[in-house]
Every structure is written in C-alpha cells, then in structure tokens.
Amino acid sequence: MASQAPAQQLVTVFGGSGFVGRHVVRALVKRGYRVRVAVRRPDLANFLQPLGTVGQIHAVQANLRYPASVAAAVKGTDAVVNLVGIMQEQGRQSFPAVQANGARAVAQACAAAGIARVVQVSALGASAESASAYARSKAEGEAAMFASVPGAVVLRPSVMFGPEDTFFNRFASLARMLPVVPLVGDGVTKFQPAFVGDVAEIVARAVDGTVQGGRVYELGGPEVQSLREIVEEVCKVTGRKRLLAPLPFPLARIMGSVLQVADTLTLGLIPDELVMTRDQVTLLASDNVVSAEAKAEGRDFAGLGLAPTSSEAVITSYLWRFRKTGQFDALQAR
Template sequence: MQGQLATVFGASGFIGRNVVRELAARGVRVNAVCRDAEHAKFLKPMGVVGQVTPMRADVTDPAAVARAVAGADMVVNLVGILHQSGRNTFDAVQATAPGSIAKAAAAAGARAMVHVSAIGADAGSRSAYARSKAAGEAAVRAAFPAATILRPSIVYGPDDSFFNRFAAMAQVMPVLPLIGGGTTRFQPVYVDDVADAAMAALDRPEAAGADYELGGPSVYTFRQLLELMLAEIRRKRMLVPLPFWLAALQGAVLELLPVPPLTRDQVELLKSDNVVAPGAKTLADLGIEATPLEIVVPSYLDKFRVGGRYAGGRVNA
C-alpha cells in the first residue's frame, strides 16, 4: 500500500477518521473527502506533511465524485445517514451515490474498492434505510464487481452515537425507553476492527468481490446493552418497555426536528435483529479477532459518571 493514493468518502465521520488513520500509518496518501474540508483539518496530523488532504465533494454530484477519485489506487465509501433531511435523502446518499462512486472508481482505474453498508440491508425491507442500503450495494456491485462490501452491526468506540447517546440521556432522564420491549438483538463491533477490516479488504486479493458481515464476539439484547451502559456510568435508571406502535407515534413527531432522536423508520429497523447471518463471511475471514465490548466501553463511558471519570466506585441514584 505504501506510496499509493486512496480516496476516502466520509473521511471525517466516526468510522472514516479511523480508516484515514490506518491508511496513513501504512504510508498511503489520502484524499479525505467530506462535506466540510475546513472542519476535517483534524485529519491532517494523522500523516506526515501533505499525506492527508481534506477535500470537499458532494457525493450526489457525479462530476465532483470523479474529481475526487482521479488517480486513486483505492477507494473507500463510508458515506451514510441515519435520517433524511432536505436533499440528503436515503435514495440520494445511500442508494444512488455509491453507484456513482463505484463508476468513478472503475473509470479512474482504481485497483480496489471497499463499500461499507450495514447488516440488515434488504431490498424487501419495510425500512427505507435498509432498502436504500441494499440498492447501494447492488449499484456498487454492478459498477465495480471486484468491490468488497462490509456490513457492520452497531459500531462502538469513543465517539460512537449509541453508548454515548444513551449515557448522555441517562445523565438527565430518570427513565430510558426499551423500544419494542428491548428484545432486539445486536452484535456490536469495535470501530478499530471495522477499520482493520477495511485495510484487510484493500490488501487481500481474496477479498475482492466478497461480502463480509462484521460483528463482535457476543450478541446482546437492547436491554442488555442499556444495562451494561448504566453499570459503567454507575447510575440507576428505570428501563421502561415502549411498544413499537407507541414508539412509531413518537417518531412521527420527533422526526420533524432538525436532528431527530428517533424516526418511524428507525423504529421499523428495531423490529429486526442486527446480527451476523449464519454462514456469512466475518472478521475472522479477514484475519481479525473481534474485540470484546467489555474491554473498550469502560474506557470512554466513565466520563458520564457523577463526579466524572475519577469518581468513586459506588452506584449513584
């Protein structure tokens, strides 16, 4: 990889910044594509001077995408949204844009491409998010057959939007909702393992054209994940089951906010387990040992404790 050029779309995001770090550590030059190049300047110190170049490009503009991948040996697409806003729709960002990126990568002569999708991508799903993810995969495969598709479960790490979000809620709310009763199952995967999977996919010839589902070593219910989070931040909170129909009503109202904490489509997603499918290729097939959740989560949730990370060991009300 050393000396080659990689274009990473979604470079300033949670997974993206870890992928950029790993590429830079391997001596790869990186075009770090994002919506705000000024904001992404924090990526530059991940490499030597001039190695990482933040670059603004609209993934819904094929001409901008083509400019971003010009001369690239490798292309990584990490762009995704959790809710729709304005012209940033699931169809535009997750169904159509991946195909544009794959076409541009093929036209530029890139030797490898990695597309990060999600477990649950399904053309027949009732969730618009899941349908758009499936459409994006199909578009990538049609334009760049040798692309590697990675489908992670919930991705966790210091900047994640799952544990940090619920821990912040627990700081101010006496009750946390268990949507659908909290029985939905997840297989959380460490962000560093996802970044390592992307590196392996770019480096291993056998990964070309293959699909991998990325999950951690253990499966948890939604309730179990919230209980684990509460134990780490040492707070007692009631976990109250919230039926799917009532959660959907709340989502219908909350999705009117600029950054909705819950949408009806997210409620629909929670009706299906988010775990690695039997027989799927996994992290192990890429030579990666999945990191246990219990090793990493305590290292960043302690800031949500009463008194901060250096507080005593007792459970607080």
C-alpha cells in the same frame, strides 16, 4: 494485492472525517498510504492531519450528489473507500440520494477511472425487501457498487462502538438526562456490537488487497446482546441506576413520527439524544446479528483472521464522562 508499496499509493476515502472515517484514515496512514479525504466540508477535516506525516493526508471537496465532484476526487487514486451514510434524512440528504445514488456515483466514477480496489461500507441488515427505507437504500447502494465494480469489497458491520459513537454514547446521555430510559419493543432486539477500530482494520486490509473481492462480509463483535442488556451495561459503566421502561412498537412508531416532524419544525433544536424517527423504530424490529451463512462461508471477522474486540473492553474508556463525577467516580461505578 497491489505491487507498489503503500507509500507510493493514494487512497481516496469518502466520508473520511466521520466516526468511522477517522479510524479508517488512521489505519491507512499507519500502513504508509497517502490519503485523500473527500468530504463536503474540507475545512472541518483538518483535525485528521496529526494522524499522519506532513502531506500524507489531504482533504478535498466532494459531494456524492454531484458526480463531477466524485470523479474529480477519485482521479489518480489507486483505491477508493466509501463510508458515506446517514441515519436520518434531512432536506436533500435523503437515503436514496446518499446511500443508493451516492454509492452508484462512486462506483461509476471508479469504473470509469479503472480503479478495481473499492471498499463499500454498508450496514448489517441491508436488504431490498426490508421495511426500512434506510436498509433498502443500503442494499441498493451495494447492488450499484457490484454492477459497476464486480470485484468490490462490501462490508456490513453491526452497530459500531468507539469514543465518538452515536449508540452507546446516546444511551449514556439518556441515562444522565432521564430518570426512566425507554426501550423500544421492550429491548428484545439483538445486536452484535463491533468495535470501530476492528472494522477500520478490515477496510485497510481490503485496500491492501488481502480481502477477496466480489463478496459481502458481515462484521459483528464477539457478543450478541439484546438492547436491554446493552443499556443495562451502559448504566453500570456510568454508575446510573435507571428504570428501563418498555415502549411497545406501535407507540414507538407514533412517537417517532411526532419527534421527526418536531425536529424538522424546530430546525433541529431538539437534542439529538431525544430524536427518534419512524424508520429507526422499524429498524429496531429486526435483529442486527451476523447470519449463519456468513459464518459458515467465512464472511465474518473470524473468517478474515481477526478476533473482534468486546464492548466491555472499550466503552469504559470513554463513557466515564457520563458518571456523576467523571473519571473520579471509577470505583463507585464498578
């Protein structure tokens, strides 16, 4: 645990303007930390300013593909958090470049600067043996982090939910757009959705120094749900009665390849909700839940002393906008 008070410490957060980042920044500034938000476009991170007091949050330019910018971003800081990740490759933003080499650049910059408190947010399912390029790059990023900063804290959350998520919101949007919602693999894949606010709290505790370093923590919510159960819950909350149609994995892989090419050729004009890549289909072939080993060793929410929030308690607060008459449709959606 650091000897200085939070107000005397500076924390650099890579990817601080993203979905997870804004919650991590909020958790840190509530503790009193000064936060340096390292992003590719600092001008798009100004919305974070109201989360703290005057001068408490400062955005700087950094790109994980350029080690010099990473080194400049960690200079003079007491702790570093790396949240940068992508779900789909686009141009130079490839999985190896961002999630493997990017994490390596952060780790090496921290090691050179003598920064020991480092938090790497990875993903549940990360594995060097995975058939998914996304999962393999996440595992490579973890290994690179430990190679340079052995005492780093690595967090592997399951799919996360919150107002700006791209999971529950995506299915709610699909249910609004389509009369039939396809379920890859008949929706049998298991998930353990984690509230982004809970993950941010663990990140902040790791920055505090109260989370043991040199370990990988798996963070999943209180419920294990199949993809079908999740979509059914979304439809119930949004008041949409939709047919859920099974989409076999072989056909889903073909569709993923076609949609990925089409999205590239149209320069991203296809709505995000309809874009699915072959690698994402590959990810859906494996369950995304906390392992028995992590539970037994206390490397989960329970072991960290936090009771995770259920999706049922949160998603209604932001999925109401997908109802036919918005928040005024509350009674009908029950």
